Amino acid sequence: MPSNGTANGASNGTTNGHSNGTAKSTSRKTSKDTPNGKVQYSPAERAAEVAVSPNNAERVPSTIAAIQSIGDTFNAANNDARMKLLVEARRLVQSLETPRETMIKHNWAQPAAHAAITLGVDTGLFKAMLANDASPKTVAKLSENVNVDASLLARTMRHLAAMGYIRETAADEYEPTNFSKSLAIPIIGDGYPCLAGGANSSLLKLNTYAAKIGYREPTSSAHGPYQHAYDTHLNFFAYLQDNPPLGPQFNHHMAGYRQGRPSWMDENFFPVKERLIKGAKAEDDAALLVDIGGSIGHDIAEFARKHGNSAGRLVLQDLPAVLGQIDTLDERIERMSYDFFTKQPLAGARAYYMHSVLHDWPDDVCERILENVKDAMEPGYSKLLINENVIPDVQAHWEATGLDLMMLALFASRERTAAQWKHLLEDRAGLRIVKIWEVGNGVESLIECELP
Ligand SMILES: C[S@@+](CC[C@H](N)C(=O)[O-])C[C@H]1O[C@@H](n2cnc3c(N)ncnc32)[C@H](O)[C@@H]1O
Known part of the structure; x- marks a missing residue:
C-alpha cells in the first residue's frame, strides 16, 4: 500500500496523476487510523490502488527476457519470430499499463483514432501525404489539398501522431509511416x-x-x-x-482482410493438384471451381493466377450489385449473378467454394444455403470447400475472437469450432467432412466436404 497514506499509490498522492491536493484531502476523510498506527483503506481506495498500478508488474522481467531471446532470431523475413515477438510485445504493454491507462486507451484514444483515420480516408488525406515522395508536409498545405479546415485537420493529425500512425516532423508538420501509406490503398483504407x-x-x-x-x-x-x-x-x-x-x-x-494470410491453394496447405485438378472433367462446359459469394473475385483471381492452366470453367457468383462493382477481373473468370438462397444454376462442378460466407449466417440459414449446394453436387465427384476460421477449443487467436463478436453483432451468427462445424455440416446439413486442412492457429482453415 502507498507509503504516503493516499488512496492510490501514485507518488503524488492523487487519483488522476495531477498533484492538486484534492484527492489527498478526500483520502484522509475515508482512510482510518488504527490503534497500531497503520492506515486501513476503504474498499474504494483499494480498488483505486489497483487501477493505477501496473497490470502485471511481476510478468515484466520474464517478458523482456523473452523479447530479447526471440529478438536475436528476428529479421523481417522471419514471420514466425515476428509473430512470437508481437505476442510478447503486446504482453509487455499490457503488463506495464495500469488499468486506468488501458481504460482510457479503449474509451478515448482508440475510438478517436478510428474516427481520425476514417476522416483521413474519406478526405484523401493519406493519399495527399504521399505527394512529392512522401516528404514532410504542413497541415496548412495538406488542408488546401484535401479541402479540410486547417484547425480540424491539425487536431486530427495530432492524435494520429500521438498514436504513432503518422510521424510529427515539426509543429503542425507530418510525414507518413508505412501504416498511413497503406491507408492510401483502398483495400486497406476503405x-x-x-x-x-x-x-x-x-x-x-x-x-x-x-x-x-x-x-x-x-x-x-x-x-x-x-x-x-x-x-x-x-x-x-x-x-x-x-x-x-x-x-x-x-x-x-x-x-x-485476406492479404498476408496463408492461402489454401498454396503447396503447403491443400494439395490442389492431387485433390481437385486430378480427375476433373475436361469437357468445355465442365466447371472446375465455383466461388459462391466470392465478392469482386479476389480468391478466384488468385486461383486463376496459380492454377489457371488447368481445364474447366472458373465461375464467380455473387449478388448482381456486387458483380457490378468489379473493376478488373481475369478474363478466364465467368461472372454469374446468383442469390445463394435459390437453386444453384451450375450442377456437377468439381468444387464449390465458399470463403467467409457461412460465418455470416446462423445455423438454420446456413442449412438453406448448403441445401442448394448439396443439390448441385455430383456424388463421388463434387467437393464443397469451406474456407473459414475453425476456432480452437483453447488459445483462440484475437483476430478470430474479434470477428466472432462482429458476426454476433452483425448477423447473430458466429465463428465456429471444429465441433460446431461438424454439427452444422454433418448433423444438420447431411454432408461428410473429409478433412479440415489448416496451417497454424485455425485462422483460414479449409474444410473439405463431400456428399456422404
Ligand atoms: C463476408 S463476404 C465474403 C466475400 C468473399 N468470399 C471473401 O472472402 O472475400 C460475404 C459475401 O457474400 C455475398 N452475399 C451475401 N448475400 C448473398 C446472397 N444472398 N447470395 C449471394 N451472395 C451473397 C456478399 O455480397 C459478400 O460478397
Whole structure:
C-alpha cells in the first residue's frame, strides 16, 4: 500500500496523476487510523490502488527476457519470430499499463483514432501525404489539398501522431509511416469508413440489445442486433448496398482482410493438384471451381493466377450489385449473378467454394444455403470447400475472437469450432467432412466436404 497514506499509490498522492491536493484531502476523510498506527483503506481506495498500478508488474522481467531471446532470431523475413515477438510485445504493454491507462486507451484514444483515420480516408488525406515522395508536409498545405479546415485537420493529425500512425516532423508538420501509406490503398483504407458507417454501431449497441432480449444469445439474423442498432429491416449486405459507397468499400475490405494470410491453394496447405485438378472433367462446359459469394473475385483471381492452366470453367457468383462493382477481373473468370438462397444454376462442378460466407449466417440459414449446394453436387465427384476460421477449443487467436463478436453483432451468427462445424455440416446439413486442412492457429482453415 502507498507509503504516503493516499488512496492510490501514485507518488503524488492523487487519483488522476495531477498533484492538486484534492484527492489527498478526500483520502484522509475515508482512510482510518488504527490503534497500531497503520492506515486501513476503504474498499474504494483499494480498488483505486489497483487501477493505477501496473497490470502485471511481476510478468515484466520474464517478458523482456523473452523479447530479447526471440529478438536475436528476428529479421523481417522471419514471420514466425515476428509473430512470437508481437505476442510478447503486446504482453509487455499490457503488463506495464495500469488499468486506468488501458481504460482510457479503449474509451478515448482508440475510438478517436478510428474516427481520425476514417476522416483521413474519406478526405484523401493519406493519399495527399504521399505527394512529392512522401516528404514532410504542413497541415496548412495538406488542408488546401484535401479541402479540410486547417484547425480540424491539425487536431486530427495530432492524435494520429500521438498514436504513432503518422510521424510529427515539426509543429503542425507530418510525414507518413508505412501504416498511413497503406491507408492510401483502398483495400486497406476503405475498411474504416465502411465499418464506421455500416457495422460498428451494432457492436456499440450490442449490450443494450442483449439486455433487451434478456441476455440470451441472439439467433435471428432478420430481427437481431443489426436491425436494432441501425433501426432497419435490412440485413448488413443490403444496408451497405443501400448506403453508397459502403458497398464498394466493403468489397475492398474483403479484398484487404485476406492479404498476408496463408492461402489454401498454396503447396503447403491443400494439395490442389492431387485433390481437385486430378480427375476433373475436361469437357468445355465442365466447371472446375465455383466461388459462391466470392465478392469482386479476389480468391478466384488468385486461383486463376496459380492454377489457371488447368481445364474447366472458373465461375464467380455473387449478388448482381456486387458483380457490378468489379473493376478488373481475369478474363478466364465467368461472372454469374446468383442469390445463394435459390437453386444453384451450375450442377456437377468439381468444387464449390465458399470463403467467409457461412460465418455470416446462423445455423438454420446456413442449412438453406448448403441445401442448394448439396443439390448441385455430383456424388463421388463434387467437393464443397469451406474456407473459414475453425476456432480452437483453447488459445483462440484475437483476430478470430474479434470477428466472432462482429458476426454476433452483425448477423447473430458466429465463428465456429471444429465441433460446431461438424454439427452444422454433418448433423444438420447431411454432408461428410473429409478433412479440415489448416496451417497454424485455425485462422483460414479449409474444410473439405463431400456428399456422404
Ligand atoms: C463476408 S463476404 C465474403 C466475400 C468473399 N468470399 C471473401 O472472402 O472475400 C460475404 C459475401 O457474400 C455475398 N452475399 C451475401 N448475400 C448473398 C446472397 N444472398 N447470395 C449471394 N451472395 C451473397 C456478399 O455480397 C459478400 O460478397
